[in-house]
Amino acid sequence: MTGRRSTYAVVALCLALLVTGAVAGAEWWAGRWKGSVTVLGNWTGEDEERFRRDVLGPFERKHRIRVVYQGSSAESQVLAADVASGTPPDVVIMPGPGELAAYAAQGRLKPLDGLFDPDHYDPVWAPALKGGVHWVPVKVDLKSMVWHPGALTEAEAARIARDPGEWCLAMESGATSGWPGTDWVEDVLLQQAGWETYQKWATGRLPWTDPAVRRAWTTWGDLVGAGDRRRVERALLAPYQDPWGGGRPACVNERLEHQAAFVRAGAHWTEARGRYVHSKAVIPGARPDLTAWEVSGDLAAMLRDTPGARALIRHLADPGTARLGFTANRSVPSGVYDADPMAARIDATLRGRGTMRCWDASDAMPPAMRDAFHQAVLRFLADPRELPARLAVLEEVRERHGKAEWLPSACGSG
Incomplete structure (x- = not known):
């Protein structure tokens, strides 16, 4: 009986300690977090x-x-x-x-x-x-940026931009793969057609079949070599975060990249002493009379x-x-x-008064429209001959969304 009583005593003591610990823990938690x-x-x-x-x-x-x-x-x-x-x-x-x-x-x-x-x-x-x-x-x-090695001048960057082999392309981004391509189409439209046309399109008031929109797609395709099977396969599989790195980099000798400000801190552009020019300097048909920036x-x-x-x-x-x-x-x-x-x-471009800034259009569009746009650029890269069919599908998606689902505006300079 003595041994059994001792066991009961030990169990009771353990239970008491557990209860005391739980209470103390609850008191500590209540004191730690409001x-x-x-x-x-x-x-x-x-x-x-x-x-x-x-x-x-x-x-x-x-x-x-x-x-x-x-x-x-x-x-x-x-x-x-x-x-x-x-x-x-x-x-x-x-x-x-x-x-x-x-x-x-x-x-x-x-x-x-x-x-x-x-x-x-x-x-x-x-x-x-x-x-x-x-x-x-x-x-x-900040977007609307074309990055190039510091050893190149702006004029040299504009000259080599006509060669598709000079462009680094990387489209892979998990569930949002394709957005680097939508950035391209958006920026070309912004620089060629101006911010007012861009805003109508980004807010659902301009058809995807409009000639200005079609021209933006074909301009981008010509710049980067859409339809070139070897280049496109690499671009579709390459992660946008680091197309220059990894075991099989998508970009090695390319000297230009159309990408947002965040890439300046990457290993490649740090080593190349990367600089940027406004994208209108290299986009064929860009309007010289205006300066507008795409932002995100x-x-x-x-x-x-x-x-x-x-x-x-x-x-x-x-x-x-x-x-x-x-x-x-x-x-x-x-x-x-x-x-x-x-x-x-x-920073001055992002916050300065009087600077025209326009939202990344796909980010400003309703989710279904954005997702369809992402998919369309991937398909266009693989086969630019399908552009009419791709634009027709995108136009059907646009027409399904009422005005309430679109932003009232996408650009501003306040």
């Missing part, structure tokens, strides 16, 4: 690590609100499933306004009134829809109005918050980029 906020974004890998370290970490330490972040390269599909099941994240960070505009039209997004000052942004970055602002830029990027951005929106979500939106809009790259917030002093002349030049 709440939580769920976030869905498209940043994974190194981008996710940086976002957690530079943005979410300081937020958690300051507000004692735990952030549950989910990163996915198939963000659109994940968000659609979450919304359909009634379990949306508190905050979503998406590239471009087109998909967010569709959710705003459905009443899914909560207005951000009072959480930041919209006057700190050009209205193109944070427009008022349905009586309020529904997203805030977290990170922005990652935008934060709120699907559930909670204290944690509101605090995070304020943090993301705060000009003192650690930045992931370039900002659209004009309250951030321009001098923060003075140590890097190229960065200062890019």
